[in-house]
Amino acid sequence: MSTSSTVASPAIATEHLTRRFGELTAVQDVNLRVAPGQFFGFLGPNGAGKSTTIKMLTGLLAPTSGRMQILGTDFVENPVEVKRQIGVVPEGMALFGRLTGSEYLNFVGRMYGLDRATAAKRSQELLDFMQLADQPKALVTDYSHGMQKKLALAAAVIHGPKILFLDEPFEGVDAVASNTLKAMLQSMIARGATIFLTSHVLEIVERLCSHVAIIHRGQLVAQGSLEELRAGVEAQSAAALIASGTAPDEQPIAGEKLTLEQIFLRVVGGTRRIEQELSWLG
Amino acid sequence: MAGINAARRTQGQFEAIARVRWQLFANSLRTMRGRLELVARGFMFLGFAMLGFAGFAALGFATWYLTSHGKVAFLAALFWPIFLLWQLFPIVATAFSENVDSSNLLRFPLTRRSYFFVRIIFGSLEPATAIGILWTLGVAVGVAVSSPSLIFAAALTSFVFMGLNILLGRMIYAWVERWLAQRRTRELLGIVLFVFLISFQALGPLISHFGERSQPALTQFSRQALLIQRFSPPGLAADSIASAFHGNYLRSLGSVALQVFYVVVILWLLNLRLRAQFRGENLGESAARAIKPIGKQQATSSWDIPGVPGPISAIVEKEFHYLSRSGPMLFTFVMPMVILLIFRFGAGSGGARGGLLARATDLAFPVGAAYTLLILTNLMYNSFGGDGVGVQMFFLSPVRFREILMGKNLAHSLVMAIEMILVWLTVCLVYRPPSTAITLATICGVAFALLVSLSAGDYMSMYSPKKIDYAVFGRQRASGATAFASLGIQTAVLGLCALGLMVGRAYGRIWIATLIFLFLTVIATVGYATVLNRVDAVALKRRETITAELSRA
Numbered sequence: 149m150s151t152s153s154t155v156a157s158p159a160i161a162t163e164h165l166t167r168r169f170g171e172l173t174a175v176q177d178v179n180l181r182v183a184p185g186q187f188f189g190f191l192g193p194n195g196a197g198k199s200t201t202i203k204m205l206t207g208l209l210a211p212t213s214g215r216m217q218i219l220g221t222d223f224v225e226n227p228v229e230v231k232r233q234i235g236v237v238p239e240g241m242a243l244f245g246r247l248t249g250s251e252y253l254n255f256v257g258r259m260y261g262l263d264r265a266t267a268a269k270r271s272q273e274l275l276d277f278m279q280l281a282d283q284p285k286a287l288v289t290d291y292s293h294g295m296q297k298k299l300a301l302a303a304a305v306i307h308g309p310k311i312l313f314l315d316e317p318f319e320g321v322d323a324v325a326s327n328t329l330k331a332m333l334q335s336m337i338a339r340g341a342t343i344f345l346t347s348h349v350l351e352i353v354e355r356l357c358s359h360v361a362i363i364h365r366g367q368l369v370a371q372g373s374l375e376e377l378r379a380g381v382e383a384q385s386a387a388a389l390i391a392s393g394t395a396p397d398e399q400p401i402a403g404e405k406l407t408l409e410q411i412f413l414r415v416v417g418g419t420r421r422i423e424q425e426l427s428w429l430g
Numbered sequence: 431m432a433g434i435n436a437a438r439r440t441q442g443q444f445e446a447i448a449r450v451r452w453q454l455f456a457n458s459l460r461t462m463r464g465r466l467e468l469v470a471r472g473f474m475f476l477g478f479a480m481l482g483f484a485g486f487a488a489l490g491f492a493t494w495y496l497t498s499h500g501k502v503a504f505l506a507a508l509f510w511p512i513f514l515l516w517q518l519f520p521i522v523a524t525a526f527s528e529n530v531d532s533s534n535l536l537r538f539p540l541t542r543r544s545y546f547f548v549r550i551i552f553g554s555l556e557p558a559t560a561i562g563i564l565w566t567l568g569v570a571v572g573v574a575v576s577s578p579s580l581i582f583a584a585a586l587t588s589f590v591f592m593g594l595n596i597l598l599g600r601m602i603y604a605w606v607e608r609w610l611a612q613r614r615t616r617e618l619l620g621i622v623l624f625v626f627l628i629s630f631q632a633l634g635p636l637i638s639h640f641g642e643r644s645q646p647a648l649t650q651f652s653r654q655a656l657l658i659q660r661f662s663p664p665g666l667a668a669d670s671i672a673s674a675f676h677g678n679y680l681r682s683l684g685s686v687a688l689q690v691f692y693v694v695v696i697l698w699l700l701n702l703r704l705r706a707q708f709r710g711e712n713l714g715e716s717a718a719r720a721i722k723p724i725g726k727q728q729a730t731s732s733w734d735i736p737g738v739p740g741p742i743s744a745i746v747e748k749e750f751h752y753l754s755r756s757g758p759m760l761f762t763f764v765m766p767m768v769i770l771l772i773f774r775f776g777a778g779s780g781g782a783r784g785g786l787l788a789r790a791t792d793l794a795f796p797v798g799a800a801y802t803l804l805i806l807t808n809l810m811y812n813s814f815g816g817d818g819v820g821v822q823m824f825f826l827s828p829v830r831f832r833e834i835l836m837g838k839n840l841a842h843s844l845v846m847a848i849e850m851i852l853v854w855l856t857v858c859l860v861y862r863p864p865s866t867a868i869t870l871a872t873i874c875g876v877a878f879a880l881l882v883s884l885s886a887g888d889y890m891s892m893y894s895p896k897k898i899d900y901a902v903f904g905r906q907r908a909s910g911a912t913a914f915a916s917l918g919i920q921t922a923v924l925g926l927c928a929l930g931l932m933v934g935r936a937y938g939r940i941w942i943a944t945l946i947f948l949f950l951t952v953i954a955t956v957g958y959a960t961v962l963n964r965v966d967a968v969a970l971k972r973r974e975t976i977t978a979e980l981s982r983a
Contacts, residue, residue, distance in 0.1 A: 208825055209974055231828035240981050242822035246752050246900060254732040258744030259827040268731045287755070303823075 157220060159184040159311050159342040160205065165214035167200050174200040176366045178214070182344060182359070184310075187337050189357035190346045191408075193416050197366040198346045199239050202315050205344070206236045219310060232260065235309030237317055241300040245289030249280050249299050252288055253306055260307035267306070274302035278328060294325035301329055305336065312336065314345040318352055330356065354408035364416045374408065381411045440544050447535065447548060463894065463911070463975075470914035474557075477917075482561040486568035493572025497580075502672035508569055509591070509664030514772075516562035516595040517602065542708050549704055553603075554596050566592050573671055583674035583682055590689045591667040597696045598663075604703035606761065663689060738840070741829045745837025746844070752816055753845065756900035759809075766802045766849060767856045770794060774860050791857075795864040796872045796931060798853035800924050803879050806846060808898070810887035811916045812909070813838045815898040819981040831969035832962050835891075839884045846880055867940035874947035875927040881954035882923045883916075885961040890915055892968050897980045926950065 160182035167175040175197040182188045192198045203209035205216060207227050216223040218230045236242075244252055250271055257267030275281040278298040283291075288299060297317060304312060312333075318326050333343055333356065347353050353360065354374065361371040370377055406414075458464035489508055496504050535548060566588045573584035659665045670685035733747040734740075753759050773794070813835065814821045824834050850873070857864055864872070896909040927947065934943030969976070 206826060208822060208977060210970070228828045228830065231826065236826045238822050238826065240819040240822060242820055242826060244748060244752075244817060244820040244823070246755050246816075247748060251732075251748070251751055255744045255748050256823065256827070258732050258740045259823070259829055261740065261828070263740065264731050264734050 157184070158182055158217070159186070159219055160188075160344060161217045162205070163215045165201070165204060165216060166212050167197075167204060167209065168212045173366050175204070175211075175363075178363070178366075178368050180361060180368065180371070182342060184219075184342050185337065185340050186342055186359050187333070187357045188342070188344045189353035189360040190344060190363065191350070191353065191360060191412055192346075192363035196363045196416075198363055199315055201363065202313055202344070202346055203238070206234065206238065206313050207231060208238060232307075233309060234311045234313060235304035235307065236313045237297075237300045237304045237315060238313075239315045241296055243288050243296055243300060243303075246287055248285060248287060249275055249291070249295075249302075250284070252299065253303055256303040257306045262307060270306050274306060277332065278302050293320045294322050297321050298325055298328060301332065305332070309341065311342045311344065314343065314347075316347055317345065318347055318349050326352070350407075350409045350412055360408070362412060362415050370411075370415050374411075377411050377415075378406050381406060381414050384414070436541070440541065443538070443540060443544055444548070447552075451552075463909075466894075467910045470910040473914055474910060474917075478557045478561060482564035485561065485565040486571075489565050489568035490572040490575075493569045494576045497573055497576035497671075497675065500675075502668075502675045505569070505671055506659065506665050506668035509667045512562055512565045512569070512591075513595065513662075513664045515565070516558050517599055519558040519561070520556060520599065520603075542705065545708050546701065546704050550597070550600060553600050558599070559596060562595055563592055566595075577675065580671060580674050583671055583679075586686055587667050587670040587689075590686055590693065591663065594663050594689055594693050594696065597693060597700060601696045601700040601703070604700060604707075607757070608703060608706075609757070661688070663692060666692075739833065741827070742833055742837040742840060745834060746841045749838060749841035750844075752900055753809075753841075756816075759900055762805050762808075763845070763849060765805055766798050766853050769801050770798050770853065770856050770860060773797070791861040792864060792868050792935075793931075794857045794861045795854060795868055796875065796927070798857060799850055799872050799876050800879075800927065802846065802849040802853055803876065803883065803924070804920060806842060806849075806883070807913075807916045807920065809845070810839075810842050810883050811890045811912045812894075812896055812898065813842075813887060813891035814895050814976065814980055815891075816900045817980060818897050818899075819977075821895075821980045822977055825969075825973050825977065831966045835888050835965050836962065838891075839888070842884070843880060846876070850876065865940070867944070871931065871934060871940050871944040871947060874944050874951060875930065878947050878950040878954050879920075879923045879927055881951065881958045882919065885954070885958045886915065886919045888961050888965055889968070892965070892972050892976060895976050895979045897982055 158181045160180055162178055162180040165175060165178040165180070166173065178197075178201060180201075190198055190201065200209060204211045205218070205223070207223065207230070211224075219233055221230050221233075223230050244255070247255065253271035253274055254267045257270060258264070262270070272281075278301070280291075280295060280298060280302070288296065291299065297320070301314070301317060304314075314333075317329055317333075321329065330352070333345075337343060345353070345357065357374070359371075359373050360377060362369050362377075370380065372380070459468060489512070492508055493505065496502060496508070535545065540548070570584040570588040574581045660669055666685045666689045670682045670689075673679070673682035673685060733743050735743045735746060738746070808815070814824075817824075824831070854864065854869070890912045894909045894911045894915075896912070930943040930946040930950075931940075933946070934940040
């Protein structure tokens with residue numbers, strides 16, 4: 149099943165994007181289309197190829213084959229130009245542990261070509277917004293996980309990127325920090341930025357994202373708006389019900405919409421029985 | 431029963447640790463890099479083995495000679511180099527020393543005793559320990575061959591001396607690491623060293639004064655120094671053997687007992703540190719700050735180096751922040767000055783008239799500069815090692831790797847320049863101001879050597895990166911391949927510089943060396959530019975390996 153939106157000039161477009169690691173094909177023939185201004189959720193089970201895809205889209209990993217265009221510019225041919233326009237919170241957050249928060253933000257600002265005054269001003273604003281301003285001399289390595297996530301996000305946006313790539317931004321983040329992050333992301337969307345996000349927290353994705361793609365075993369198995377995915381899954385379920393006479397495990401209560409989690413589990417075939425009782429536990 | 435179970439559990443843990451280390455080693459051989467690392471380590475092992483056995487033979491012969499001729503009073507002169515090597519080698523040759531960082535084992539249910547032994551045993555697996563043991567055995571064998579009746583005394587003394595050195599090294603590391611973890615103590619150390627260096631300004635004339643006019647006073651001073659020396663570990667080891675040689679077994683045992691007492695004190699001090707670590711001590715600075723009132727973070731402006739593009743300035747600033755917060759690095763940076771002092775007043779000084787370099791003072795500045803270059807090996811040949819996972823930032827940013835490496839190179843060159851100034855000042859204070867000709871020749875020689883090291887270092891940083899934590903002391907170093915390659919390159923480069931200086935000195939015209947170095951610098955500049963033009967392609971090709979290697983937990 150693959151439903152795609154028709155977009156005139158996509159913010160992100162890939163064609164047959166493939167990445168192999170020796171014998172293993174981590175990502176195969178992925179054709180993504182993300183329109184400008186979309187809040188795009190990229191989902192998949194563990195090991196499905198989410199991080200590999202996002203690494204390719206941000207220049208951390210070279211594709212084995214296929215093409216990637218960011219805002220109409222070919223990434224492989226013009227990586228520096230593309231990098232200027234994107235912000236990234238990668239899997240490892242890419243922080244320099246032995247700098248203070250302020251020093252790190254200034255550093256990143258300068259790396260993205262901001263002048264000293266602008267970098268300093270934006271650093272201050274971001275530290276205030278992210279509520280990181282009350283530990284002036286703490287090194288990043290001494291920050292809590294949530295604080296590090298907030299700092300990584302602050303660093304990703306300091307240059308005002310047109311596209312933001314976020315790899316698991318809410319992982320290990322408490323509700324307070326999560327609210328701050330969401331507020332920032334929503335304000336960016338309101339101003340016309342595009343956000344490409346991977347997350348395992350499907351409730352957050354459902355609440356934030358207008359469009360979703362699901363990758364499973366390296367292949368894109370679904371792509372479109374939430375409504376499009378829901379319609380696709382319901383149609384598929386109806387067909388399965390007619391064919392087999394049995395309903396899928398995850399059924400919505402009558403009159404309610406399928407949740408993203410239900411859609412996700414249907415698409416990736418996610419129900420798994422515990423084959424073995426771990427009798428020694430507890 | 432409980433005791434037996436505990437012992438079995440401890441044994442199981444030790445076996446598991448040994449097995450996991452073996453598995454890590456075996457797994458590392460799956461990659462070409464791992465195999466190269468093994469080859470490099472093999473060569474280094476050969477080098478250290480040669481050093482160890484050469485020392486064993488030399489010290490054995492020297493001991494045999496002294497003991498056979500009844501000059502046992504001079505045995506301390508043999509124990510001192512061993513002692514100094516054992517304690518200073520890991521700091522002086524950081525590029526080739528590594529202690530296994532076993533502190534991460536604390537997440538497992540290790541008992542404090544087990545943790546203590548793991549730290550001691552795995553922490554001792556380093557070249558200095560192996561060489562130190564071999565050299566000490568050399569002394570013991572020398573004594574035993576010349577006087578078989580002293581076998582027991584030699585064996586006992588050597589055993590205690592070896593144990594003391596192993597524990598002392600671990601204890602010093604543990605405490606220095608603790609002190610240097612805090613900014614305040616780092617600053618304090620800086621002040622102490624500054625005062626220490628300044629005090630030598632007075633010491634030089636003082637020694638000349640005593641040397642020329644007041645021989646009795648000097649003799650008395652030497653006597654007092656010798657008396658103190660007698661109670662030092664090398665002095666006690668020597669005294670133990672010498673006393674046994676003279677048939678004074680009680681005094682011999684007394685010397686051993688005093689050494690054992692030192693061992694107990696060292697163990698106690700070491701235990702204090704390891705106990706704190708075991709209880710989950712955090713060496714970060716935030717704990718100390720937590721009690722202070724919370725202030726508001728004011729974003730400070732970044733550096734703006736005139737004529738240098740913003741991103742390069744930012745990288746230079748970042749490197750300086752990193753280095754200034756790394757106690758171990760700062761400690762390493764002090765070593766050139768310490769080495770100059772050792773050469774001036776330390777072993778081989780032949781009395782107050784000066785050491786090896788005191789007889790050829792014009793070489794003090796070049797020697798200090800050469801050593802400075804060596805201590806920067808870890809930095810230049812593993813430029814991204816301290817960045818860890820932060821290296822991703824470089825790949826994500828719209829800055830070419832050429833510029834990133836230029837920033838790193840500029841920072842390391844500035845460190846080198848600062849170190850050179852400090853070395854020059856130390857030479858001026860402790861020896862005599864180097865002549866303009868020598869100063870110029872050294873600067874040109876360093877320019878050449880630095881450019882070669884930066885060129886090779888840029889490549890090695892991308893081909894053989896290894897994550898290091900600037901905050902921990904003596905537990906990490908660059909990869910074996912990097913250490914081996916850097917050793918070869920530095921030897922060749924410094925050898926060329928030494929040759930140039932020798933030619934200049936032989937003809938009595940140092941400017942010849944300056945000309946040679948200038949010529950070499952021009953060639954090295956071309957080479958450096960070529961390397962810079964290629965680094966972008968290399969970084970792109972190796973980005974996955976670099977990020978994977980530096981993002982390891």
